[in-house]
Amino acid sequence: MLDELIAYLSTLNPVTAALLAGLFTWGVTALGASAVFLFRGVNKKVLNGMLGFTGGVMIAASFWSLLSPAIDMSEGEGFTKVMPAAIGFSLGALFIFGLDKLMPHLHLNFLKSEGPKSSLHRTTLLTIAIALHNIPEGLAVGVLFGAVAAGSPDASVAGAVLLAMGIGLQNFPEGIAVSMPLRRMGLSRWKSFQYGQLSAVVEPIFAVLGAFAVGFFLPILPYALSFAAGAMIFVVIEEVVPETQQEEHSDIPILGFVLGFVVMMMMDVALG
Template sequence: MNGLLWAAAGTGFTFSMTTLGAAVVFFMRKEGQSEKVQKAFLGFAAGVMIAASVWSLLIPAINEAEALGRIGWIPAAGGFALGVLFLMGLDKAMPYFLPEPEREEGVRRGLKRSGMLIFAITLHNIPEGMAVGLAFALAAHNDSSVLLASAIALAIGMGIQNFPEGAAIALPLRQSGMSRAKAFGLGTLSGIVEPVFGLLTVLAAGAIQPLLPWLLAFAAGAMLYVVVEELIPEAHLGEGHMGTVGVMLGFLLMMILDVALG
């Protein structure tokens, strides 16, 4: 029971940090919706997702697999490929879920990009929440203060990393014309899966742990597909380097957070 309570507190913190990141949308100046600013925000989201895919997902997937006595690159590569294939299929299917009047090319592209961005970061939050829940489950099972301290540190690190991820959803959505409240709400909802799956993992820790490397890598593949297929091309339409600057800043920020707090 202690493990469940600690996991609820830990994943609740990570969720609250996603919410705080999404709240940045309320502090944006009243737009002149500059195309350069939109490219910068799309690039920022892409940079955050690239760094998160490597340091938050693929490297932990390899380490987790090796800790279970497996060859680290197999679940990392296999899960990654499955994530790419899954998003590729979703990409093909998504236009058919849009209402008929909204299938004009410009609107369709914007809606598809927004939907895939939300889906990818939400998907990435699922194994992160599971990792936090599993850390607290192991600490409670072994009644270890050392493991508990490690689980708390993991939750704090994940939470701080979630701040730019919440912003990475809300800011591009706002720049694409969505209201502040709706952009904030969707950014916040992307993080609610962390406490949900964190608690489920505590309740089913024995069954979940062997699958975690595959789930982490699956989320990485899905995120990178969205980055390459949607975000970077949109960030670099036309002239200028704002999209590139956004990618570099997002990557740099997320890399520093992942390495410093990991």
């Protein structure tokens, strides 16, 4: 089935393929958020383990799917070869850092808000935060599809599909992590679901933008791939890791992280 999916996406315009992949990752987020209709809550240890898994997937995808190809496709030797990846990675991290300072938002623990002071409701601030942090995920998928269309030998439809699948895997617990706390705050199940799935609506948008940009500006490809990697790793360190360390049992999210990293690494290397 995976081979058939890859073959089908290979026949599509890369922007269309990127859009479908972005819609898939958005849909998995919605699936996770829909857990609010089935359960009253999720055990905190279980949720931390799932968030740790999320972090592991994102870190592995950042290297195997983004940074490594960015370095391979760069010209030159030594520092010259790695410089585009270093610059792009740094800019990606600084991009999310800048958004964090410019946009009002609330962190997953509901205790710390960042950015300018705002009268927006806490639920809106939380949704903004998760949406900001989903931008690099959509961008990463789109850039890979754009790289395939541009004829890069270091990119493949299979790799882009596996990255979308990996991001989908980590989006499921993310949807739960948003919708369940909102339900505990007193929102209805429907509104909790709406806010949970809405947090990933930026992914198909930025997937299309990423594919479109790389298709027209091939020289930026190594920078674009490493940009997405830097942004994703910034999100893991700034949001995911601190959230999983709120409880005493910090070994559970660590094991989840290791599992997520191994799963994504195996998918990317063995299947990509």
